[in-house]
Amino acid sequence: MFNSEEIMKPVTENACSLCAPLGAALAFKGVEGCVPLLHGSQGCATYIRRYMISHFKEPVDIASSNFHEDTAIFGGGANLRMAIDNILRQYKPKIIGIASTCLSETIGDDVPMMLKEIRKANPDYPPLIFASTPSYSGSHEEGYWKSLSALVDQLLPEGPSDMAGKRNDLLPLFTAALSPADQRHIKDLVGLMGLFPCLVPDSSETLDGGKWEEYETLPRGGVSLESLQNMIEAKAGLHLGAASALREISPLKILGRKSGLTPHFQGLPVGIRATDRFLALLQDLSGQAIPKMLLEERSRLIDAYVDSHKILSGLKAMVFGDEDLVAALVPFLAEIGVKTLVAASGSRSGHLKKALESLLSKEEQEGMQVVEGADYATLEKLAEENPPDFFMGSSKGYAMARKTKTPLIRVGFPIHDRVGGPSIRILGYGGARELFERICNGILEVRQEATGVGFSYL
Template sequence: MTERNYTTVNPCVMCQPMGSVMAFKGIESSMVLMHGSQGCSTYMRLHLSHHFREPVDIASTSLSERGAVYGGSENLKKGLRNVITRYHPKVIGVTTTCLAETIGDDVRRILQEFREEENNADDVHIISVSTPSYEDSHTTGFIKAVDAIVRHFTEYGMGNDIFNNKLNVVLGENIAPEDTRELKRMLKATIGPRSFIFMPDTSETFDAPMTGKVEKIFPGGTPLSEITYMKNCAASIGLGITSDNRAVDHLETKYNVPAKRVPMPIGLEYSDRIMSVLSEIAGSEIPEAYRKERGRLIDAMVDVHKYLYGTRVAIYGDPEMVLGMLSMSLENGMYPVLVAPSCKTPAFREHAQERIDAMNLDCEVKIFEGLDFDAFNDAVKEAEPEILIGNSNGKYISQQIGIPLIRVGFPIHDRVGAQRILLMGYRGAMNILDRITNTILETKDIELEKKWLQNKSNDLQESCCDLRSAHMQPH
């Protein structure tokens, strides 16, 4: 790759509070108040609403020069009052931006003061998350917020201590509403409809049906009453293996809720892993419907193998999605020549290598963690993939190099339907395999058409020349 002297150009990650917002939006009756300057919340609102195609309200404490110099205590308290009176939420997630972190506002102390000063704040759970963006990415912001929510509802004496036989299922990375629905369908089929607590659940809040009613906070999300019981559950599953799942770890160390970590079920191998864990927990066989789905996926893999085998692919985006897509491309005979998770995580490389080593690959797989798009562009040129798999931000590379981009992950702001992209489970794998294969076939068709048109125009030119020279012959 080209060596450059300057710092990040077009980062692949988004800021920590963005991840925090996505976690809070999966909780019942929750509103986010961003402590910092106004532009941060505007950027996040736009990004989220372009991706999910839903209005996404995020309040801001709108710190100005005065707040930046003298502290944002007054703005934060005023913001909280406004959010309570206008939105009537049950939960307010206070997430900090770079400015609030840099000036060193003591958010916990300000919230304590606020609770003492206000009489009407008792009914609302105010949960703060420290999310300085210069420290980490949106994926960490998500993990931190989920952890803060679980700690809040379990540590403040809520929930009774009666053991319940449920399973906590805690995400380690934001996923599409359609994938949430798919995972819940899997859980219902294997361990039973009321046997799990899924957290956070954005299946309704980021993909709400049109009812004709204007909702300030969309219904749905993980019910608060359930979160309080997470400490009494029989076990937890942390979905995602590249980073720590702090909430699941906390439930294990503090409340002895045994935890298991599984990869996001993307592709055959990773879907099999979750299904076998769930059937083990349920103490029963994998349901017949899922065995059929698995069989259909294998059938689909056989069908597309001749098109996908040896196709060079570059995968980038959030780490869990990238790991899953790497696994899926390997099991379908593709050559993942370039793999670039947007941020560094403790265990991505280890798990990626494990999957690569399990295959006898005829190509080198380059893994770059935490690249910006500028460096990624160089890496793509060197690796020479035939397709890109990742979010919308790679579209300029795809256009420049002239290879197709399969849009998955977050953000997808230049196409519709991102909230309905199914990636997880056997059905998700079939959906993505079809998309990849059809894209390859369409690209071939376009190339053939171009060649055919070129040949046609060459033939036409030749026949014109023949005609001209025939007319120029003396009679």
């Protein structure tokens, strides 16, 4: 395996990542009754709303402190106060998640100090959680994890030093950004294993809700403040995301420090090997055997692999997206006989390569290029030099796929050119089967077209 240092360039052309406050908004939207507030100019909130609405097909309200020229010169304190007052009046939220933007960070607004003064003058306000998320210091993944860390850090008190006999059965579960369908599935899996999941964030309903009978200012769902506060008495907690698990600061590490719970870190359970590891851990924590229905699902997945291995075996892929997603997809591809030529992420934490090294055998790593801080111009060039049989990543790779006439298997965020982004499943045995079959069918479609007369049977 070799990494991206040789292809570092001074200019990014069409970045393979999104902006940090967008990650903050994704995280805060998974908390019950929370309104995300971006401290900066209107355009940041508008762009992020547009991005999220187009993927989730749900109303997404993101407030802004609405900077103008004078704010950029004199500071945004008054705007922040006004924004909070407006949100409280219009939405009556249970919590406000505030994220800074490039502009407010560049002018040096001291938001923690401003919030301290606002709190002093208004002790009855709901929790005001702040994450510093200038986009020039990291991608949306940075904003996402910083916001979850801020939630745990600022919302939860230090746990009592003596917790003997006080621990509850809640399982705090911090995950990399997932589709709402996968969030529902992961909660089901934890529940089936006899544990009580506290998924953070939980946007399974807030960003994928049912039909409204009448207008609601805030969508239903999300992890409740009460559940978040109860995490302090949990016995154990789990972080799912192989690259983000290597971060120095993470919500589970903060929770572990505050409460003394036992932290566990794993990659996202995509494929048989990773799902086996995930269920084995849940089995250890609950002492409960894996239910028959999950064993049957596993057996059906193996059967699907056997039935269709000849379609995919020996193919080559280029995978791009969030670091945790890429770190889960590449081992899954190795499991189904596909060689990854390029594993790329627009993020630049430095953890993707290490995560892949820990999850792949030496043989599986051979010839694979890991590109961190990737842009689509670089990926397109790499695809022309060493063509993959398919791409795997968000819909932002479509232009490259079209130009190089290579199928794109859509996963992750955003999916802007298809419906159903929120219902894409990749986790667990069932999700792996859906993903496996989507890849097979994507390849078959190309082969069918290429034969000239087509074919009706495999």
